Amino acid sequence: MYSALFAHIKRFTHLSEEEELTLSHLLKTVAVKKKAYLLEQGQICRANYFVVKGCLRLFFIDIKGAEQTIQFAIENWWITDHTSYQFQQSSQFFIQAAEDTEVIAIEHHLQEEIFSKIPKLERYFRLVLQKAHQASQVRIKYLYSQTAEERYHHFNKLFPEFVQRIPQKMLASYLGFTPEFLSKIRAKKG
Template identity: 75%
Template sequence: MYSALYNHINRFIDLNSDEQETLESLLKSFSVKKKAFLLEEGQTCKANYFVVKGCLRLYFIDIKGAEQTTQFAIENWWITDLTSFLFHEQSEFYIQAAETTEVIAIEHHHYNEMFHKLPKLERYFRLILQKNHQASQRRIKFLYSQTAEERYRHFNSLFPEFVQRVPQYMLASYLGFTPEFLSKIRAKK
């Protein structure tokens, strides 16, 4: 199970077999059933999760009581409530399995130990955070500068297989419109 993570890490930095063994001693792997939660609002996020297989989503409940998905994580993506995780604060988000998902977790109490024992992982996580920040900025720009239909078409062109994987209401929430509107867009094909 850890080979997917090591392959991902080695795209950014080189970890030798001894370093992989050290890292493995700090990780936890497990399966999460579809619709199960890794985090609920009010809890403190205790881990950063790497998706080996499946799909997780990060969302919050807005003032109208609707779910607003802010991030998905599929294979080889990381997901966490970074503020809650790093600063040990109560979360305002949920992390839920959109599919049955195999994950690898680095728990908060091992995070600094990991960087102490394997300092080169700081570079890896910095690069991952930069990519995540870039994706978030683009998503915000698209929410404000594209029509709903343009957002759907753009997202579908980038991730056509992903659009088929997640429930329509989750995808609509992520793209900033209702499931009914998404049905109308899809019907236009």
């Protein structure tokens, strides 16, 4: 059941069979239907989610009422509202399934127990967060230094399957332009 997560952890650190067993007793699996929410604005984020299958997105609604996607998570990626999760305060974001999705959740109230029983996981999460932060910085740089068309082509080159997989409206929101503009970019190719 947790083999995808354990394989991901092994990319960063090694857990013994006993540690894997301990961890498996502290995890929870959740199935989420397409368009369903794991978190809505105003709620407290109670878990950090590892995507086993499917796709989640983290977004907010801007002052014009438009959805602004700031993160996607597909297989073997983590997603949460870190501020809400760590400080147990109201979230400013939504986490929604872009596809039928299966996740493994680490609930906030068990996080410290997990870290105390398996200290190696603190290192694992530090490394995962460092990679995520680096990716976020690069994304922000691209938003300010590339044209919308350059951002699309760059993202499409890095993640071609992903571009085909997610709804055009969500992709456009993530890349910082409208779905109509995305249609124009795609039409140029053909």
